[in-house]
Structures are given as structure tokens and as C-alpha cells.
Amino acid sequence: MLIVADENIPLLDAFFGDIGEIRRVSGRTMSSDDVKDADVLLVRSVTRVGSDLLEGSRVRFVGTATIGTDHVDLGWLEEKGIRFSAAPGCNANSVVDYVLAVLSLYAERRALDDWSQLSVGIVGVGNVGGELAEKLFRLGFTVKLCDPPRADREPESENKFVGLDEALACDVVSLHTPLTRDSAYQTYHMVGEQQLAGMNSEQLLINSGRGEVIDSAALGKCLAGANAPLVALDVWEQEPRINPDLVSKVWLATPHIAGYSLEGKVQGTEMIYQAACQFLGLPTRKKAGQFLPEPALSKVSFTSAADEHAAVRIALRACYDPRQDDARLRNAMKKPSVDDRGKAFDSLRRDYPVRRECSSLKVQLKGTSKSLQDSFRAIGFKLKI
Ligand SMILES: NC(=O)c1ccc[n+]([C@@H]2O[C@H](COP(=O)([O-])OP(=O)(O)OC[C@H]3O[C@@H](n4cnc5c(N)ncnc54)[C@H](O)[C@@H]3O)[C@@H](O)[C@H]2O)c1
Numbered sequence: 480m481l482i483v484a485d486e487n488i489p490l491l492d493a494f495f496g497d498i499g500e501i502r503r504v505s506g507r508t509m510s511s512d513d514v515k516d517a518d519v520l521l522v523r524s525v526t527r528v529g530s531d532l533l534e535g536s537r538v539r540f541v542g543t544a545t546i547g548t549d550h551v552d553l554g555w556l557e558e559k560g561i562r563f564s565a566a567p568g569c570n571a572n573s574v575v576d577y578v579l580a581v582l583s584l585y586a587e588r589r590a591l592d593d594w595s596q597l598s599v600g601i602v603g604v605g606n607v608g609g610e611l612a613e614k615l616f617r618l619g620f621t622v623k624l625c626d627p628p629r630a631d632r633e634p635e636s637e638n639k640f641v642g643l644d645e646a647l648a649c650d651v652v653s654l655h656t657p658l659t660r661d662s663a664y665q666t667y668h669m670v671g672e673q674q675l676a677g678m679n680s681e682q683l684l685i686n687s688g689r690g691e692v693i694d695s696a697a698l699g700k701c702l703a704g705a706n707a708p709l710v711a712l713d714v715w716e717q718e719p720r721i722n723p724d725l726v727s728k729v730w731l732a733t734p735h736i737a738g739y740s741l742e743g744k745v746q747g748t749e750m751i752y753q754a755a756c757q758f759l760g761l762p763t764r765k766k767a768g769q770f771l772p773e774p775a776l777s778k779v780s781f782t783s784a785a786d787e788h789a790a791v792r793i794a795l796r797a798c799y800d801p802r803q804d805d806a807r808l809r810n811a812m813k814k815p816s817v818d819d820r821g822k823a824f825d826s827l828r829r830d831y832p833v834r835r836e837c838s839s840l841k842v843q844l845k846g847t848s849k850s851l852q853d854s855f856r857a858i859g860f861k862l863k864i
């Protein structure tokens with residue numbers, strides 16, 4: 480059996496080595512020639528999967544080790560009887576760590592001692608947005624949830640959801656929808672000129688869903704004005720050839736790595752391994768946990784944290800600080816040509832340093848209050864008291 484796989488999928492040999500021969504190819508440039516003899520195709524989000532790639536091939540199973548599926552022509556696969564599986568939720572905790580770290584920096588920028596004074600509008604309340612909401616509720620934030628598909632599906636939860644306008648009026652707005660172009664709830668350019676015009680310089684807009692959910696031309700114009708919101712973008716239109724001018728205008732710019740924790744990536748591989756085994760009628764013998772090493776930073780200690788809010792922010796950013804990724808991306812954007820900048824964007828992602836989730840860090844607390852302990856737990860840290 481031939482398995483053609485994106486070379487950036489971690490632990491291919493460990494999970495798939497005894498199932499078939501593995502051919503690694505570049506996900507970004509994968510061609511129909513690369514896959515024509517394959518039985519199984521394993522991708523991440525940078526490979527467009529549909530008739531152009533697969534017509535005439537032997538592929539019977541396609542797995543994407545990602546949450547998003549906008550790169551896959553699901554209708555065509557179904558029509559051709561090709562089994563498909565994604566990895567829902569695999570890196571949700573990683574994205575939530577990213578958003579919380581951004582929030583902590585924003586609270587400092589606004590000189591807020593207590594970050595939970597901020598209201599947060601979450602647009603798209605699925606695996607990522609739902610996990611974020613849960614953590615923010617536990618931390619005491621005011622949270623507004625916007626998810627029209629769920630609001631329509633769950634009429635009993637009448638007061639649970641708000642409209643987009645109400646979510647966009649919060650201090651912080653975080654986008655977590657899939658990219659869709661042909662549904663009643665289309666998200667392509669969902670945040671455009673009109674929505675941005677309603678925001679102001681006291682607000683923060685975060686996008687770690689898909690770049691095309693924001694109209695970046697409208698965003699560029701808005702950011703040239705005096706009353707624009709602060710913006711943190713992890714995802715961009717036209718990746719990897721993103722607009723350097725937009726990078727220079729946003730507050731935090733990262734190269735689509737919000738979901739790039741080691742846990743998130745390995746769980747993505749594990750989930751498509753499980754689905755492939757089920758399709759092939761094979762037993763599943765391997766688990767992500769077998770392959771996750773002890774984190775290099777496994778413990779931080781606080782003895783009587785005088786400033787409890789600062790303690791939470793310190794621990795959070797000991798795990799993940801988006802400013803390092805921001806600096807790397809800004810540096811990559813100094814390359815003179817579009818091609819070189821695109822390559823640099825992809826290199827930052829391919830050579831991404833090992834990053835562990837907050838849940839991998841043990842926080843040792845001595846003489847600290849119950850409310851501080853609750854905050855650490857809400858974020859997902861393990862506690863030693
Ligand atoms: N930056 C990253 O590294 C990264 C990592 C993981 C996922 N993502 C992106 O985030 C997206 C969301 O991930 P998820 O795991 O929460 O997906 P999910 O499918 O679990 O949830 C998405 C939610 O968005 C809602 N939604 C759909 N259309 C909407 C609309 N028009 N307005 C408001 N809500 C709408 C859906 O009803 C659903 O509840 C993924 O599709 C992916 O594109 C990015």
C-alpha cells in the first residue's frame with residue numbers, strides 16, 4: 480500500500496510505518512503525479528484536494544491532520560466514494576492558549592490590573608470558540624457568543640447567542656469560524672468595511688480562524704485611519720504570499736501557528752491514523768501520548784503571588800508568548816520579493832520550534848489564594864499546591 484503524505488505531518492513513520500510505504504512530498508506543491516499511485520493521501524491545510532489532484536488516481540482515503548477543511552472539495556470526494564476524515568478539535572487548546580496570551584498582552588497594554596474586566600465577543604462557538612468561552616467564563620470575563628448556525632439549530636438556547644453586531648461591540652472580538660463560501664452562513668469576508676467601520680481604537684480584533692473571513696483590503700484601509708481597532712492576525716488572505724503592508728499595520732502578526740503546539744500537531748496525526756485504520760480494517764495500537772516527550776519547561780513556582788493577575792500572565796507566557804512569532808514574521812517580511820516572502824512564511828511554519836500547551840505545565844503554588852488557584856485551573860495548568 481502506498482501512502483502519500485505531506486512531509487510536514489509529524490510522526491508519519493511512528494503512526495503509519497507499519498501500514499504501508501510512505502512517500503513524503505511537499506504539501507504546498509503536491510501534484511497529481513505525486514499521488515496517482517497512492518492508496519491513501521494524508522495532507523495538512525496547504526494542499527488543495529479535489530478533482531485536479533485526484534482524478535484518475537487510486538486514492539481511496541484522504542485524511543487531513545487539521546481542524547479546517549476549506550482546502551478539501553468534500554462534495555467531490557463524496558461523489559467519488561473516497562473516504563475523508565479531518566481532525567476536529569486536535570489543536571483547539573493550542574489556539575486557546577494563543578488567544579489567552581494575546582488577551583494578556585492586550586490587558587497590559589491597556590494597563591488593566593484585572594484582565595477579566597474585558598468583554599470578549601466570540602464569533603464561531605465550536606471546538607475552539609467553545610473551549611475559549613468555557614475558560615473565559617471560569618476566569619470571570621463577560622463573554623458574548625455569536626454562532627448563527629448553532630442559534631438556529633438550538634432554538635431552546637434562545638438567550639445564549641447574540642448577533643454579529645453585538646459580538647463586534649465587545650472590547651475584544653475573537654474569530655473562530657470555518658471559511659465557507661457557499662452556505663447560508665457564509666463567512667468569506669464576513670468582517671468587511673461596514674463591520675470594521677463600527678469598531679474603534681479601544682477594541683481588539685483577533686483572527687485565528689481563516690484569513691479570508693476578514694476582507695483584508697478593507698482592513699488595510701481601516702488601519703490607515705485614526706480610530707481603527709488594534710488587530711492581532713494569525714491567519715491571512717493569500718497565504719503564504721501575504722501582504723507585508725498589512726503585517727506592518729497590525730499589532731500582532733503571526734504566521735498561522737496558533738494551532739502549532741506539539742500536542743495539537745501530534746493529535747492531528749493520531750486522529751487521521753485512527754480514521755485510516757478504521758477504513759482499512761486495522762487495529763489502532765498507537766496513541767499520541769506515547770510520542771509526547773516531557774516538556775523542557777515543566778514547572779513554574781509562585782510563593783504568595785502579591786499580584787495575582789500578573790502571576791497568571793507570567794505563567795501563560797512562560798508557555799507561549801506570541802511576540803516571538805510576531806518578531807520572526809516581521810523579519811521574514813523584510814525579504815525583497817513576493818516569492819521570497821512566501822518561502823519565508825512557509826519556512827517559519829515548517830521549522831516551528833517545539834511549543835507545549837499550558838496543560839503540559841505544572842504550576843507550583845504556595846501560600847496563594849483560592850481564587851488564584853481557580854484562575855490557573857481555568858486556563859488548564861496542572862497545579863501542585
Ligand atoms: N490558526 C490556526 O492555527 C487554526 C487552528 C485550528 C483551527 N483553525 C480554524 O478555526 C476554525 C474553527 O475551528 P473549530 O475547531 O472551532 O471548528 P468547529 O467546526 O468546531 O466550530 C466552528 C463554529 O463556527 C460556527 N459558524 C459557522 N458559520 C458561522 C458564521 N457565519 N458566524 C458565526 N459562527 C459560524 C459553526 O456553527 C461552529 O459552531 C477552523 O475551521 C479552522 O479554519 C485555525
Ligand SMILES: O=C(O)[C@H](O)[C@H](O)COP(=O)(O)O
Binds near residue numbers: 570738
Ligand atoms: O485547521 C487547522 O487545524 C489549523 O489551521 C492548522 O494549524 C493548519 O496547519 P497547517 O495545515 O497549515 O500546517
